[in-house]
Amino acid sequence: AAGVIQSPRHLIKEKRETATLKCYPIPRHDTVYWYQQGPGQDPQFLISFYEKMQSDKGSIPDRFSAQQFSDYHSELNMSSLELGDSALYFCASSLGGRGRDGYTFGSGTRLTVV
Amino acid sequence: AQSVSQHNHHVILSEAASLELGCNYSYGGTVNLFWYVQYPGQHLQLLLKYFSGDPLVKGIKGFEAEFIKSKFSFNLRKPSVQWSDTAEYFCAVSGGYNKLIFGAGTRLAVHP
Numbered sequence: 001a002a003g004v005i006q007s008p009r010h011l012i013k014e015k016r017e018t019a020t021l022k023c024y025p026i027p028r029h030d031t032v033y034w035y036q037q038g039p040g041q042d043p044q045f046l047i048s049f050y051e052k053m054q055s056d057k058g059s060i061p062d063r064f065s066a067q068q069f070s071d072y073h074s075e076l077n078m079s080s081l082e083l084g085d086s087a088l089y090f091c092a093s094s095l096g097g098r099g100r101d102g103y104t105f106g107s108g109t110r111l112t113v114v
Numbered sequence: 115a116q117s118v119s120q121h122n123h124h125v126i127l128s129e130a131a132s133l134e135l136g137c138n139y140s141y142g143g144t145v146n147l148f149w150y151v152q153y154p155g156q157h158l159q160l161l162l163k164y165f166s167g168d169p170l171v172k173g174i175k176g177f178e179a180e181f182i183k184s185k186f187s188f189n190l191r192k193p194s195v196q197w198s199d200t201a202e203y204f205c206a207v208s209g210g211y212n213k214l215i216f217g218a219g220t221r222l223a224v225h226p
Contacts, residue, residue, distance in 0.1 A: 033213050042204060042216040043158070056213050090157065092214070103148070103214055105158040 004093050004106035012112045013081050021076040021109045025093030031055070032074040033103065034066060035090040043090055049074055050096075081113045116141045118207050120217035127195050127224050135190040135220050137179075137205035147188040148206040148214065149179055158204065164188065175199070200224045 005024040013019050025032050031050045035043035036059075045058035049068035060066075063081075068074045072093075078085060088110050092103040121136035139145060149161040162173025169181040179190045188205060205217040 042219050043214075045213045045215065048213050058213065092158075103208075104160070105150075107157040 004104050006091050006106035006109050010110050017081050019078045023074045023091030029093035029095050031094045033092045034076050037088045083113050086113045116215045118205050118217035120220050122220045125222045130194045133192040133195045137188045138186050139207045141209050143209050146208045149190050150204045151201045153201045195224050197224050197226050
């Protein structure tokens with residue numbers, strides 16, 4: 001079965017650079033969630049989109065922005081990268097925002113800022 | 115605000131021992147409850163979930179969890195762990211059209 005696809009799997013950037021992470025949800029899922037998981041930490045909610053509109057916002061820095069496109073894929077744009085942005089970024093998708101299928105997660109993008 | 119508390123940060127067991135990981139949540143409305151497992155270097159995988167009905171939920175790999183509304187708890191159990199269960203386990207809660215809120219996680223190490 002198709003899963004949540006994230007790209008790239010690994011990304012190395014220098015401080016003050018920009019990065020774009022992509023997330024392709026499970027077909028027919030209309031809700032996407034972004035999480036940041038620092039080393040040894042629990043996933044922290046960043047932002048979510050339902051039917052291409054922002055549905056909720058968590059601890060997302062102002063340097064980050066995101067959107068959901070007409071095909072329901074989502075992109076997380078990160079600017080002025082800092083060392084502390086190094087983390088695993090997960091995307092999850094669900095249908096209708098209720099997560100009845102358990103919010104299926106992608107494999108994540110591991111971002112390293114040097 | 116929603117919050118999730120996992121009592122044990124690190125658990126070490128021998129194979130065949132029984133496992134119980136505690137999870138308490140704080141939320142004023144109807145909640146959906148989840149347990150996820152994260153193997154080293156991998157993404158989160160759903161073990162089981164509770165929305166309504168029978169408070170005893172059975173998941174994959176022999177795991178189960180019991181929702182006790184009066185205690186705001188959703189503890190994860192497994193009668194006999196295996197070395198392959200070594201992973202980090204996250205309890206999570208969501209309410210309605212809402213994101214998942216995760217607990218801090220419990221690192222389980224199972225020794226042969």
